[in-house]
Amino acid sequence: MNKLILGLGALCLVAFTSCKENAAKKIEASNVAAAAERDASASKFPVIEFDKKxxxxxxxxxxxAVETTFSYTNSGDxxxxITDIKSSCGCTVPQDWSREPLAPGASGKFTVKFNGSGSNKITKTITVTANTEKGSEVVKITAFVKPDPNKAKPTS
Structure with missing residues (x-):
């Protein structure tokens, strides 16, 4: 039994030692440099900055119907x-944004149309989904919608 344990121990020692030597020989400097460059660029993200939030x-x-334009700049590296822009309801429609990559330092814009639905003070959010570190940004529109004078008032 002792000979069997001693034999298995010697075999494991040889196997682990030979694997270590072979693995060390397979490392190439060009692969290490490429991995370091890839890791350095993986930590770089675009940053979207709006002219107004x-x-x-x-x-x-x-x-x-009213509309406004939100301008933004890529201040990242x-x-x-921008993969998608969605509003919090169907009465607000974001449109006209570029689906092409925006280089660092470049600017873009998108339009938001609101159809004037609702009454009194309204706030609508627009979510911009992009490849930023956070993944999305939110901008808002607000308005005070006057009551419709043609709408029938309830009778008592």
Missing amino acids: EHDFGEIESRA APLV
Whole structure:
């Protein structure tokens, strides 16, 4: 039994020692340099900066269509790709943004249209999904929608 344990121990020792030597010989300097460069660039993200994070339309008539433009700049170290822009409801429609990568330092814009639905003070959010470190940014529109004078008032 002792001979069997001693034999297995010697075999394991030889196997572990030979694997270590072979693995060390397989490392190439070019692969190490490529991995270091890849890891350094993986920590670089685009950063989206807006000219404004909120737009107030002020007082608007009920059902009056209004629109605004949000401008943004890529102040990061990698190309910015906006994959989607969605609003919190169907009455607010974001459109006209570029799906092409935006180089660091370059600027872009998108338009948001609001159809004037609702009443009194309204706030709608627009979520911009991009390849930033956070993954998404939020901008807002606000307005005070006047009551529709043609809408029938309830009778008592």
